[in-house]
Amino acid sequence: GIPKYVKIVEVGPRDGLQNEKNVVPTSVKVELIRRLVSSGLSVVEATSFVSPKWVPQLADAKDVMEAVRNVEGARLPVLTPNLKGFEAAVAAGAKEVAIFASASESFSKSNINCSIEESLARYRAVAQAAKKLSIPVRGYVSCVVGCPVEGAISPSKVAHVAKELHDMGCFEISLGDTIGVGTPVKAQGAPSCGPEHYSAKLRLGARPRHSSFVIAGTQRPTCGIRVKTELPCEVVLLDKALGPNVQTGNVLPLLEAVMAVVPVEKLAVHFHDTYGQSLPNILVSLQMGISTVDSSIAGLGGCPYAKGASGNVATEDVVYMLHGLGVKTNVDIWKLLQAGEFISKYLGRPSGSKTAIALSRV
Ligand code: HMG
Numbered sequence: 001g002i003p004k005y006v007k008i009v010e011v012g013p014r015d016g017l018q019n020e021k022n023v024v025p026t027s028v029k030v031e032l033i034r035r036l037v038s039s040g041l042s043v044v045e046a047t048s049f050v051s052p053k054w055v056p057q058l059a060d061a062k063d064v065m066e067a068v069r070n071v072e073g074a075r076l077p078v079l080t081p082n083l084k085g086f087e088a089a090v091a092a093g094a095k096e097v098a099i100f101a102s103a104s105e106s107f108s109k110s111n112i113n114c115s116i117e118e119s120l121a122r123y124r125a126v127a128q129a130a131k132k133l134s135i136p137v138r139g140y141v142s143c144v145v146g147c148p149v150e151g152a153i154s155p156s157k158v159a160h161v162a163k164e165l166h167d168m169g170c171f172e173i174s175l176g177d178t179i180g181v182g183t184p185v186k187a188q189g190a191p192s193c194g195p196e197h198y199s200a201k202l203r204l205g206a207r208p209r210h211s212s213f214v215i216a217g218t219q220r221p222t223c224g225i226r227v228k229t230e231l232p233c234e235v236v237l238l239d240k241a242l243g244p245n246v247q248t249g250n251v252l253p254l255l256e257a258v259m260a261v262v263p264v265e266k267l268a269v270h271f272h273d274t275y276g277q278s279l280p281n282i283l284v285s286l287q288m289g290i291s292t293v294d295s296s297i298a299g300l301g302g303c304p305y306a307k308g309a310s311g312n313v314a315t316e317d318v319v320y321m322l323h324g325l326g327v328k329t330n331v332d333i334w335k336l337l338q339a340g341e342f343i344s345k346y347l348g349r350p351s352g353s354k355t356a357i358a359l360s361r362v
């Protein structure tokens with residue numbers, strides 16, 4: 001059976017807004033957080049204490065946190081990539097933090113500028129400092145199904161990082177399909193990964209050109225090798241940097257691998273909706289016993305360092321599905337819709353939530 005109650009972790013003000021090109025005023029961010037809290041959400045990720053050079057949109061983290069630190073009714077965690085961020089977060093009034101590692105070496109490098117092991121060492125320092133202050137720490141693992149550079153990521157890599165985060169004291173581990181490529185289950189007899197699509201510079205005969213193609217089987221191309229594709233000619237991969245951009249992996253084997261090392265009560269799922277797979281993936285996760293789901297108001301979101309990463313699954317759509325399944329969330333969907341309308345109006349574009357669009361026509 002599926003859980004009777006699901007805790008939603010609203011990540012819109014952080015994951016949602018971090019990818020917005022135009023800087024959103026602090027007052028709008030604060031108002032959004034207030035509205036989200038008043039809809040009944042019990043956790044609203046407020047901002048990130050990261051380098052303003054890396055994420056200019058959240059350069060006002062201190063001002064946002066100081067404005068909402070006394071808001072009651074919800075926990076307001078913030079992202080902290082290192083001790084510097086942790087100390088700034090605590091000084092601004094944060095009572096809960098999140099650290100974010102990756103299951104992909106390449107993504108770790110491009111997102112936080114260090115290797116996975118280096119990041120874990122940094123995070124151990126943050127976790128120790130937090131423990132001294134009795135501040136709960138959430139851990140994220142990103143690229144749990146696929147990486148924009150490396151392609152498919154094996155469940156064992158994810159399980160390793162999840163266990164490390166759990167061992168250092170994280171009370172919850174959120175598994176992030178950063179680029180939204182995952183699908184729910186592995187069909188009997190299906191290969192462990194679907195066809196991998198590549199977009200690359202090819203040598204077709206004598207002249208190099210750009211094209212996209214599907215690599216046959218499970219071969220992993222490297223520069224200069226001849227690859228078998230569906231194209232009726234020899235293809236030589238010239239530019240690995242343009243490498244794999246789509247790959248599928250399955251959520252079920254991933255959850256099985258992680259649940260073998262971290263108790264299911266401590267796991268959360270974090271799906272980006274790039275390929276429209278979030279709701280089926282969430283349903284499978286619920287069936288596996290997971291009862292914490294991350295989502296973003298109006299489907300805002302993405303990650304500035306993951307090309308092609310679109311918004312997180314919309315909170316309105318998750319709440320609609322959960323209530324339809326008879327699962328309690330304590331969220332007032334009408335107030336939630338108003339919060340979504342507020343930010344969509346400010347951003348000047350339609351909501352990324354199907355539920356919001358459908359109900360706005362009623
Ligand atoms: P770095 O350049 O290697 O760091 O960045 P550094 O230690 O060399 O410092 C460089 C400069 O940044 C220095 O300033 C530091 O003081 C400053 P300068 O001397 O040049 O003036 N700095 C800071 N400033 C403010 N707050 C800090 C901080 N740390 C250093 N905490 C670093 C390394 C980790 C800082 C950087 O790469 C960074 O900030 N990365 C964050 C990227 C990010 O926020 N990505 C999005 C969040 S992750 C995500 O979205 C995935 C998730 O949603 C799950 C999923 O979807 O899968 C969680």
Ligand code: MG
Pocket residue numbers: 015176178270272302303312
């Ligand atoms: Mg995310």
